[in-house]
Amino acid sequence: MAYLFRCTAKQSVCGGKVPKGTTVQVVKQYDMKPGTEDIRAAIKQQLGIDTKEMFSASYFNIEKIK
16 A cells, blocks of 8 residues: 655755755655665655755655545
8 A cells, every 4th residue: 555745844954956845745665764875866856956964854744645
């Protein structure tokens, strides 16, 4: 079963490339919160922003949708 998570930036991430309030959706196969690499891939795929700088998943408010 797939699980959907909404990840909203609590603060500007990657030197302002991803502004506060930006939201991406992450689909995972297991019921575990998405990590940094999952969020990074979603930002690249959905927004076209390449985030090579380090950031933490704790910079995002992560809520399970489904």
